Amino acid sequence: MTTIAFTKGHGTGNDFVLVADPDGELDLTPADVAALCDRHFGVGADGLLRAVRSRSIDVGADALAEDADAEWFMDYRNADGSIAEMCGNGIRVFTRFLIDEGLAELASGDTLAIGTRGGVRDVQRTTDGFAVDLGRWRLEGGEPLVHVKSLPVARPGVAITVPNPHVVIAVADESELENADLAYIPVVEPDPQGGTNVELVLPADPLVKDAVGRIRMRVHERGVGETLSCGTGAAAAALATRHWAGASAPNDWRVEVPGGVVGVRMFPAEDGEHVSLSGPAELVFRGTAEI
Structure with a gap:
């Protein structure tokens, strides 16, 4: 067995096990990750974030080619050990971890x-x-149909990549949002290759207040299940709601998730429109575990 030091952190309730492995010496198998993230027999988390220098992991070569300043690579794994492209809440917690561990500095x-x-x-x-x-985010083509347990009928969704895949549907009222059973994996037709996250969105009334759009959201994350928050999911939910609302909709959004509130903002960039996510990042305890 190997003993590793870890830190537990969260961003609006989306929680993670964080491990510092600067030189890429740890060989964490999917089973190791699943065991650490297990809420009954492990530390418990929605995913694992390994901090490794980009030069010490094969996929880090692409990051360094894109930006030579990207010293650190966020090796993100879902709770079941599967790999995901990105994590909006996770990268904020990851940054807090790097700073607290003395691995990076970030002045205002x-x-x-x-x-x-x-x-x-x-x-x-x-x-x-x-x-x-x-x-840059991407609106995918087609109109996927989403079946969610306890919702009376299937709903047409909007598929958005940011860069994780998402399908966003609207619910009619607060009762539908609260009663949807996300303990079961929503069925998406056609079935997306590689899976997808599914967001349920309820617009506020009024939708826009003080030039800021407002929505509530629940999410089922692929490889995890329902989580208290999903950063890229919040971005996708705001983007989908703006898409439904039309040209007069704002570019600033307040997204309420079960674990708190995050901010989403759309803005122009050289390569097209980008979307940003803002919110808290907390580290709650440290410990050691055997794998």
Whole structure:
């Protein structure tokens, strides 16, 4: 057995096991990750974040080619041990972890480049945590149909990549949002290759207040199940709601998730429109575990 040091952290209730492995010496199998994330027999988390220098992991070469300043790579695994492209809440917690461990510095107004499987992402400090540029988003074609247990009928969805895949559906009222049974994996037709996250969105009434859009959201994450928050999911939910609302909809959004509130903002960039996510990032305890 190998003993590893870990830190537990969360962003609006989306929780993670964080492990520092600067030189890429740990060989964490999917079974190891699943055991650490198990809420009954392990530490318990929605996923695992391994901090490894980009030069010490094969996929880090792409990050360094994209941005030579991306010293650190966020090796993100879902709770079942599967690999995901990115994690919006996770990268904020990951940044907090790097700073607290003395592995990186981030002064107010500066930007920290982090490598991920979805590309390099830039993180900045905010008054209540961190903000991350999730990059260019993409509206996918088609109209997937989503079946959610306890919802009376299937709903047409909007497929959005940011860079994780998402399908967003609207619910009619608060009762539908609360009664949807996300303990079961929603069925999406056609079935997306590689799976997808599914977001249920309830617009506020009024939708826009003080030039900020407002929605509530629940999410089922592929490889995890229902989580208290999903960062890229919040971005996808806001983007889908803006799409439904039309040209007059705002670019700033307040997204309420079961674990708290995050901010989403759309803004122009050289390669197209980007979307950013802001919110808190907390580290709650440290410990050791045997794998």
